[in-house]
Each structure stands twice: as C-alpha cells, then as structure tokens.
Amino acid sequence: AQSVTQLDSQVPVFEEAPVELRCNYSSSVSVYLFWYVQYPNQGLQLLLKYLSGSTLVESINGFEAEFNKSQTSFHLRKPSVHISDTAEYFCAVSESTGGFKTIFGAGTRLFVKA
Amino acid sequence: GAVVSQHPSWVICKSGTSVKIECRSLDFQATTMFWYRQFPKQSLMLMATSNEGSKATYEQGVEKDKFLINHASLTLSTLTVTSAHPEDSSFYICSASDDRGYYGYTFGSGTRLTVV
Numbered sequence: 238a239q240s241v242t243q244l245d246s247q248v249p250v251f252e253e254a255p256v257e258l259r260c261n262y263s264s265s266v267s268v269y270l271f272w273y274v275q276y277p278n279q280g281l282q283l284l285l286k287y288l289s290g291s292t293l294v295e296s297i298n299g300f301e302a303e304f305n306k307s308q309t310s311f312h313l314r315k316p317s318v319h320i321s322d323t324a325e326y327f328c329a330v331s332e333s334t335g336g337f338k339t340i341f342g343a344g345t346r347l348f349v350k351a
Numbered sequence: 352g353a354v355v356s357q358h359p360s361w362v363i364c365k366s367g368t369s370v371k372i373e374c375r376s377l378d379f380q381a382t383t384m385f386w387y388r389q390f391p392k393q394s395l396m397l398m399a400t401s402n403e404g405s406k407a408t409y410e411q412g413v414e415k416d417k418f419l420i421n422h423a424s425l426t427l428s429t430l431t432v433t434s435a436h437p438e439d440s441s442f443y444i445c446s447a448s449d450d451r452g453y454y455g456y457t458f459g460s461g462t463r464l465t466v467v
Binding site for chain 1: 357385387393394395396397400444446457458459460461463
C-alpha cells in the first residue's frame, strides 16, 4: 500500500520569499502524484500533477514540483509567494494500477506574512 | 475536463436523523468513486471505495452500517450518514474515476455536515 509523508505541518514565510513544501511517498508500484490546495472552508483544488513524462510539472500560478524517483519525493516550490498563497497544501499519491484510490498526506499549512 | 459535482455543499441536521450526500460525475462514467472525510485542521481520510453495481469496500475502522454507500449508476454515488450524531460532523468529499483511473484525481467540492 502507498503512503505519503509531508514533513512540515506549518511553513511560515514572508511575502515574495521562496518556499518549498516537502513531500515523500512510498509505494511498491508506480504512482501518480498530486498537490492540492485547500483554502479555508473550501474543497480541494488540484494544483498540479505528475502522471508520466517530464519530472518537472508546473501550475498556472507559479508553483512547480519535481518528481524524484530515487528519493521518492515530490516537493512543491514557488520562487516568490504572495499573501493569497496562504492555504493548506496536500500532497497525494495514487497507485497507477488496481483501484486508483488516492492517499493524502497530513497537509502543510503555508502562512505568508507581509 | 472531468467534473465531479457534490450536493449539498452544506447541511445541518438534528441528532438521530439521516443525511444523504450525492456525488455525480458530469461528463464521464465513473466506474469507481471514493469517499473521504476531513476533520477540522486535518487531512482527508479515505472512508470507502465504491464500484458501480457492487458493494462498497470500507477502510478499517469505518462503520458500514453508519455510512451507507450506494453506487447504482455510472454517474451517481450516494453516502448516507445514518442516525447522525454530533461526532459525525465533518467535511465529506468524494472523487470519481473511470475504468482507466484517468479521472481518479477529480474531486467534488465537498459537503460540510453539522449535526446539532
């Protein structure tokens, strides 16, 4: 079975600073990897995903994540954050065979300060 | 793109009553649907996996008789919280997948259940 570990429960950062939210996974088979963002009292929004191909994936709002198979990681980065990026970020993994259920990490609270 | 619609977005019910939450795939046939629960300030926990036309598979610790899941068609799955109690108050969210798993990462907008 797959599992996901988000190493930081909270990440405070100043506006316009870079940020990295860490995510490691484990699985015995190949996986799909995702980052979701959740704003207060809202549902999940898909931020970006890795299914196959290029290991570097980007979102439309400046986030990027790199799939590193050897380190079993899928860290999320942004070179310059905004106040509006304050939210909960979830890393998730879905096995690419047999069921496709998605398992979520515990979440990382990104808090951007002015 | 794939769209999953969840209804209602929020519901308040009295303790002891039952509540039904619907999850619909709008533009694809959902062979499999997943139901999650999220407690405040916590992650999403998978409750059960439902396959169209068969019984749902529940995760360990989830009460089958408490959380009834029906997946009678390829576009609709329902979660019924029976005899709800305040401790059932939570955010419930579904996701749907076709038989290739291609849409398995599309989630509904969630349902906020408050039991009073």
